[in-house]
Amino acid sequence: MTSSHPPTLPSTLHCDALTAEDVPALTALLNAVDAHEGIGEPAEEPSIREWLQMPRLDLATDTVALRAGEGLVGFGLVTVSAHTDRDGRVRVQLGGAVHPAHRRQGLGTWILEQLEARGTELAAQRHPGMPAVLRTGAGRDPEPGAGPGGADVRPVLERHGFGRVRSWLEMERELPGEALPVPAPEGAELVTPGPERSEAVRAAHIAAFADHWGSAPIDAETWQLWTTSHTSRPEHSTVALAEDGTVLAYAITSEDRPGVLHVALVGTRPEARGRGLARAVLARTLGSAAQAGFTGAALEVDAESLTNATRLYEAVGFHRAHVYATYEKPVG
Numbered sequence: 001m002t003s004s005h006p007p008t009l010p011s012t013l014h015c016d017a018l019t020a021e022d023v024p025a026l027t028a029l030l031n032a033v034d035a036h037e038g039i040g041e042p043a044e045e046p047s048i049r050e051w052l053q054m055p056r057l058d059l060a061t062d063t064v065a066l067r068a069g070e071g072l073v074g075f076g077l078v079t080v081s082a083h084t085d086r087d088g089r090v091r092v093q094l095g096g097a098v099h100p101a102h103r104r105q106g107l108g109t110w111i112l113e114q115l116e117a118r119g120t121e122l123a124a125q126r127h128p129g130m131p132a133v134l135r136t137g138a139g140r141d142p143e144p145g146a147g148p149g150g151a152d153v154r155p156v157l158e159r160h161g162f163g164r165v166r167s168w169l170e171m172e173r174e175l176p177g178e179a180l181p182v183p184a185p186e187g188a189e190l191v192t193p194g195p196e197r198s199e200a201v202r203a204a205h206i207a208a209f210a211d212h213w214g215s216a217p218i219d220a221e222t223w224q225l226w227t228t229s230h231t232s233r234p235e236h237s238t239v240a241l242a243e244d245g246t247v248l249a250y251a252i253t254s255e256d257r258p259g260v261l262h263v264a265l266v267g268t269r270p271e272a273r274g275r276g277l278a279r280a281v282l283a284r285t286l287g288s289a290a291q292a293g294f295t296g297a298a299l300e301v302d303a304e305s306l307t308n309a310t311r312l313y314e315a316v317g318f319h320r321a322h323v324y325a326t327y328e329k330p331v332g
Contacts, residue, residue, distance in 0.1 A: 038147025
């Protein structure tokens with residue numbers, strides 16, 4: 001990947017692409033970044049291996065690795081959504097990091113310019129003629145007594161024309177905590193979804209988020225990879241089924257941190273909203289996790305959610321813990 005005016009790399013570094021053999025080094029790099037930023041969410045090799053196997057990610061052309069000798073000191077990767085979002089835009093997702101010991105040398109700028117160029121090229125190839133937007137996570141808002149969070153990367157992004165477009169609340173809840181009654185919603189049955197319902201849950205998720213900011217339909221291949229990952233915990237997920245078997249609402253779970261149930265997805269089909277189904281699936285899922293010995297639960301929610309989801313999560317015992325940012329830049 002190249003850009004028209006890339007900054008000069010130090011002579012001690014060389015650039016190539018990530019490979020599957022980089023999983024241990026990439027995990028170590030991400031954990032050094034996590035410790036520096038004070039996030040407290042270390043990466044694991046199985047998760048990084050799955051990340052590098054994302055559909056439509058060609059490691060040879062869509063990633064960049066900066067190395068000092070045999071050591072990995074920085075990386076970047078770019079993916080493009082299979083479908084446009086609700087506003088008809090192609091989402092170009094950029095990701096990367098520089099080891100804390102190698103910052104303030106222009107490496108982040110160099111990586112970002114490579115990713116911008118490749119992302120723009122991919123968007124034009126896969127969705128010709130469609131408007132596109134470059135999007136990236138910009139870390140956690142800095143907090144008193146904690147690490148810098150996103151304070152290191154945000155100035156680099158802003159110098160390149162990116163701006164903050166969305167905030168996300170990370171919410172947490174202790175388990176078992178206060179017991180939650182599991183209601184029996186009229187016209188719906190609460191069950192644990194098996195593999196045979198995977199496609200029905202995906203369809204419900206697409207419908208539930210079709211009117212949400214920045215949402216694009218998740219393709220079957222990506223959904224399958226995500227829902228069968230080594231951190232997936234389907235035994236604690238819950239769906240609300242209509243009498244005809246339609247999935248009306250769902251809570252899908254994983255375990256990204258030991259002992260903490262991650263409620264990764266919660267949603268309700270638009271036509272089924274207002275019936276208490278989201279609260280019902282959440283209550284059942286949290287009860288299942290508590291019985292299994294989980295000590296906490298966590299989830300993320302759009303701070304400007306059109307369904308006012310934050311109030312729902314607070315009603316079942318979650319509280320705001322941290323705030324993360326998404327930055328964007330229109331292509332062209």
